[in-house]
Amino acid sequence: MRNKIKNIDNKAFLLYMTIVLFIIMYSIGIIMFGNKGFQKPQVFLNLFISNAGLIVIATGMTMVIISGGIDISVGSFVALTCMVLAWMMEKGNMNAVSSIIVIMLMGLVFGLVQGILIAYLNIQPFIVTLAGMFFARGMTAIISQEMISIKNETFLAWANNKITIPLFGIVNKKGVTVYPYIYPTVIAALIILVIMFILLKYTKFGRSVYAVGGNEQSALLLGLNVKSIKLKVYILNGLLCSIGGFLFCLNTCAGFVEQAKGFEMEAIAGSVIGGTLLTGGVGNVFGSLFGVLIKGTIEAFVSFQGTLSSWWTKIIIATILAFFIVLQSILAMSKKEQK
Amino acid sequence: MSKRGLGLFVSAIMLTMLALTGCGGGAKAPEESKAVESSAEQKSEEAKTEESKQAKEKIVVGYAQVGAESDWRTANTESFKSTFVPENGYELIFNDAQQKQENQIKAIRDFIQQEVDYIVLAPVVETGWDTVLQEAKDAGIPVILSDRMIKTSDDSLYTALVCGDFIKEGETAGHWLEDYIKLKGKNHDEKINIVTLQGTIGASAQVGRTDGFANILAKNSNWNMLAKQTGEFTQSKGQEVMESFLKQFDDIDVVVAENDNMAFGAIDAIKAAGKTCGPEGEITVISYDAVKAAFDAMIAGDLNASIECSPLHGPRVAEIIQKLEKGETVEKIQYVDESYFDTSMDLEKIKSERAY
Numbered sequence: 001m002r003n004k005i006k007n008i009d010n011k012a013f014l015l016y017m018t019i020v021l022f023i024i025m026y027s028i029g030i031i032m033f034g035n036k037g038f039q040k041p042q043v044f045l046n047l048f049i050s051n052a053g054l055i056v057i058a059t060g061m062t063m064v065i066i067s068g069g070i071d072i073s074v075g076s077f078v079a080l081t082c083m084v085l086a087w088m089m090e091k092g093n094m095n096a097v098s099s100i101i102v103i104m105l106m107g108l109v110f111g112l113v114q115g116i117l118i119a120y121l122n123i124q125p126f127i128v129t130l131a132g133m134f135f136a137r138g139m140t141a142i143i144s145q146e147m148i149s150i151k152n153e154t155f156l157a158w159a160n161n162k163i164t165i166p167l168f169g170i171v172n173k174k175g176v177t178v179y180p181y182i183y184p185t186v187i188a189a190l191i192i193l194v195i196m197f198i199l200l201k202y203t204k205f206g207r208s209v210y211a212v213g214g215n216e217q218s219a220l221l222l223g224l225n226v227k228s229i230k231l232k233v234y235i236l237n238g239l240l241c242s243i244g245g246f247l248f249c250l251n252t253c254a255g256f257v258e259q260a261k262g263f264e265m266e267a268i269a270g271s272v273i274g275g276t277l278l279t280g281g282v283g284n285v286f287g288s289l290f291g292v293l294i295k296g297t298i299e300a301f302v303s304f305q306g307t308l309s310s311w312w313t314k315i316i317i318a319t320i321l322a323f324f325i326v327l328q329s330i331l332a333m334s335k336k337e338q339k
Numbered sequence: 340m341s342k343r344g345l346g347l348f349v350s351a352i353m354l355t356m357l358a359l360t361g362c363g364g365g366a367k368a369p370e371e372s373k374a375v376e377s378s379a380e381q382k383s384e385e386a387k388t389e390e391s392k393q394a395k396e397k398i399v400v401g402y403a404q405v406g407a408e409s410d411w412r413t414a415n416t417e418s419f420k421s422t423f424v425p426e427n428g429y430e431l432i433f434n435d436a437q438q439k440q441e442n443q444i445k446a447i448r449d450f451i452q453q454e455v456d457y458i459v460l461a462p463v464v465e466t467g468w469d470t471v472l473q474e475a476k477d478a479g480i481p482v483i484l485s486d487r488m489i490k491t492s493d494d495s496l497y498t499a500l501v502c503g504d505f506i507k508e509g510e511t512a513g514h515w516l517e518d519y520i521k522l523k524g525k526n527h528d529e530k531i532n533i534v535t536l537q538g539t540i541g542a543s544a545q546v547g548r549t550d551g552f553a554n555i556l557a558k559n560s561n562w563n564m565l566a567k568q569t570g571e572f573t574q575s576k577g578q579e580v581m582e583s584f585l586k587q588f589d590d591i592d593v594v595v596a597e598n599d600n601m602a603f604g605a606i607d608a609i610k611a612a613g614k615t616c617g618p619e620g621e622i623t624v625i626s627y628d629a630v631k632a633a634f635d636a637m638i639a640g641d642l643n644a645s646i647e648c649s650p651l652h653g654p655r656v657a658e659i660i661q662k663l664e665k666g667e668t669v670e671k672i673q674y675v676d677e678s679y680f681d682t683s684m685d686l687e688k689i690k691s692e693r694a695y
Contacts, residue, residue, distance in 0.1 A: 036453045043452045050445045146541075149466030149490060160470050172454045174479035183470075252440055253467040261439070299442075303449040306401075306432035310442070 014275030014282075014328065018290045021320070025297050033304040041168050041180045047296035052185035053078065053248030057263065058270040058288040059196045060240030065271055066200070067233045068213035068280030069118060069125035073132030074241050075263030077110060079256070080136040081245025086148035086255030089155060096154040103242045110136075111238020112231070119230035133264070140257045147256040150249070158184060159250045185247045192243065196285050209233060214281030269317055270295060273324050277332070294320065398660060399430045401450030402459045405486075406438040410630055415461070415486065415650035422653030429657075440464050444471045451478050457660055460497075461485040472496040483659060485652045488543070494671070498663065501655045504674035505544050508646045509551020511679050512595060512625050515644050517559065519623065519681075531562045531592050534584045536570040536577050536605060538597040544648070545569075548597045548627060565591065570601040577601030581608035593623045599633040599645060602626035606641045617641045618682045629680055634690040637682050644681035651675065 030039045037043065048055070057074050064071045081103050088099040110132065117128045150156065162181045169179045200206035208229045211219040219226050248260060272278065273294055274287030298316045302308050400423050407413050416433070423431035432455060434446035440463045450458050451474055458480055462468065468489050473496065475482050481498040488500055520531065535552070538545035549567070556562050565588050570577035577596060584591065585608060594609075594616075596602035602624055609616045609624075616622040617640040626633060629645040636642035652675055659669050680689060 038452075040452055043449075046445070046448045046452065050441070050448065147464055147466065151492075156469070160473065162474075172478060173456075174454075176477070176479040178478050181474075248441075251444060251467075251470075253469070254440075254464065256440075256464060258438070259440070299445060300449055303432075303434050303446050304453060306430075306434075310435040310437060 014324075014331070015284050015287045015290075017324075017327065018274050018287050018294070022290045022294050022297065025294060025301075029297060029301055029304070033301075036304050038300070038304055040170060042170075042178070043300060045180055045182050045186070047293050047300070048186040048189070049183055050251070050299075051292050051296050052183070052189040053244045053246075053251065054263065054266060054270070055189040055289055055292050056192050056240055056244035056247060058267040058274075058292050059193055059285045060237040060244070061264075061267040062271045062274070062276050062283050062285050062288040063196065063200060063209060063240075064125075064233055064237050065268070065276045065278060066213045066280060066283040067209045067230060068216065069230065069233065070268070070278075071114070071129045071132075071234070071237055072126065072264045072268075073110075073114065073129040073136055074237075074244075074267055075260045075265075076133045076136035076140070077107075077238075077241045078245040078248050078260040078263055079258075080140045081107070081242050082249040082252070082259055083140045083143050083148065083255035083257070085155075085246065085249050086150050087143050089150055089152040090148050096152050096158070100246055103246060104239060107238040107240075107242025107245075108235055109238070110241070111235040114238070115231040115234030118234060119227040137257070140255075144255065145257060147254055149254045155250075156253065159253055163187075183250070185250050188243075188247060192240070193285055193289055196240075200285065205229070205232065210281055212280075266292075266295060269321055272328075273320055275324075277328055278325075279332075397425065397428055397430045398457070398664065399432065399453070399455040400457045400459060400660070401432040401434070401446070401453065401455040402485075403434050403436060403443045403446045403450070403461065405443075405461050405463050406435055408438060411628065411648070411650045415652060418651040418653035419459070419656070420653075422657050427657070436463060438463055440467060444468075447471045447475060451475055451480060454478075455480060457663075458482045459485055459656055462487050462489050465490045469493065469496065481663060483656055485656060486650075498671075499659050499669050500672045501652045501659070501675060502672070503544075503648045503677060505547020506551040506554075507674065508627055508648060508677060509548040509553070510555055511551075511646050511677070512548070512627070512644075513552050513555025515646070515679055515681065516593065516623070516625065517555065519643070529561060531559075532565050532588065532590050533562060533593040533595060534565050534581075534588070534591055535567040536580055536594065536596040536601045537567055538569065538572045538601075540569050542572070544627075545597055552595060570596070570604065572598050572600060574600040574604040577604030578608045579604070581605040582612070585609065585612045585614070591622055593625065596624065596626040599626045599628045599630050599636075602642055602645075603632065603636060606636065618643055631690065631693075634680070634686050634693075637680065638686050638690075640682070642682075644679055646679045647677045649675045649677045 057078065061071060061074065084103055084106065085099050088094040088102060089096060114128050114132050117123050118125045161184055163183065165180045169177045171177050200209060208224050211222065211224060212226050212229050216226055252259065270291035271283065271288045272291070274284065274289065274291030276283030276287065295317060298313050302310050302313050402419050404416055405412060407416065420431060420433065423429035432450065432453065436442035436446060443460065443463055447458060447460065448471060458475055460482055462484065465488065469491055472482055476496060482496065484497050484500040486502055488502070489497065535549070537549060556564060566584060568580050570580045577600065581594065581604060594605050596605055606616055606624060609622055614621055616624050619640055623643045624641065625644050626642060627646045627648055629647040633642060633645040637645065655673060655675050659673065662669050680686065
């Protein structure tokens, strides 16, 4: 019993670490760049605006990693989603709503195929999704090598639908009062995050995902249908990827073969920094949110600093990632010793 | 034991974090202590207002650059970094987008929050800027585009565009060829057979250079364009296309390559076919961009001329900003000054002086 409490503490500890790290980093930003406007509420909101798609993708990635798998096809799939959306609306003259339904179906099918290969044919998730990654990027280029820009009025209206918060208005030096604002993408991302949190934490399906990832053998002995759970995880992840791709597309309004390169790695990094164990069984989607926000904060740092090479973002992320992985393995070791 | 180990580890982390925050706080500490000391309060306040005055006088420019993919791009970055220096009354905030549009969008949002006076954008891609440029417009920050045009339904989203005039480059190439033929003392009636290695079809550089050269071609009745085909701006494709040209036609006088790399490929193809090129050879080779390697090719006597595509946009953008500061209106599209280089010039000297 005591050990159990200790374990929970360890899991929560990783999450708290992430949140504390985020708060510390953000405070450092305010102290260092306060004179440049880092303390403005909009800087914080921009973290969500710029990363709305990534938050959804990272949420799906967290679920996949908790189940003991991995999905490296998400970046390419986001590019494919944007391209298909752009192609359907611009070349196929479809309306925005039906285009989105099509890409969501596409996400489900993509997840279904990957899920069957992984769950029922027992192929390594890394290999299956590697193939998925090449396939999606290739298909994107097949549809069009040229960039397709979206001019669909409904879609652009969604993209430009700035939601102004009539509080904390700041008069800038041009004498214009600027109110904080967000886009609908932010609200959508946060709603999905909450749904996924509830799904993973409070439903039978969610608990089964943790069980399968924690120890597949015991999950089997418990009478769980491991294969079907894994399949569902990949199908759901496919759906989340298509939604994430749609949110990403609202930010760029175009389909292009080079889009979202390395997105999968950012999602994995976000999950790991957020306390998800790569071995499976442990993780929390809110941790991943903070993982993504930490990445965004570092980008804002580099951008506010103004002279640093933007590649420093990657180096700092690498350092934090290494730190969290070491932390995880130390926690895992201490857990074993206790047993 | 393990518990103690964990405890030790946690405290180590806490210490690191304390140190981190300590570092960050260090910058603010003197300010705070000043504020506490009542006697020094006034002084520090005065200093502060003076500081902010100075900061106000400086024009803050945020530059969202594409990346560092080529020598041309690096020279473009350097041009901005050397123009917008504190000595000239500027503060430059530079952001390298690593060829990703999403990074540029983020950078522009950060620039808006930093309340820069001007945003300069070298767009990675043509579309998808409406939302973020509208945000800049709402905040009252003018946006100046560098190098590439954007596609937007609302022209008021940007104040000006600074770019190379590709049509003029094409015409410069044509004029250079006119002069060169005169210099060679060729008969006016003698037919001049030309082939063109085009860039990626549809790229603004390809369209402008092809059209510009065609303008001059139309004026010279003895010029004969044998063939035009794309070499996609790459050396290997340029070589391939040139090989097929050489098989098709045995009397090519002039090759126009729409960038330097394709010209290098063409030179290899000409040599492989047992022909000669350059000022001393049978075939005249003209190219565009004038990168360093083009100078080497001219010095080696393989390339006749290269028309410059200047990356030095910094001074022109500064000029626009100065005009806007005075409240003057500026022209929407502005071209940078460009010239050409050929083997009659002191290439070694020019090459050593050039930024790229």
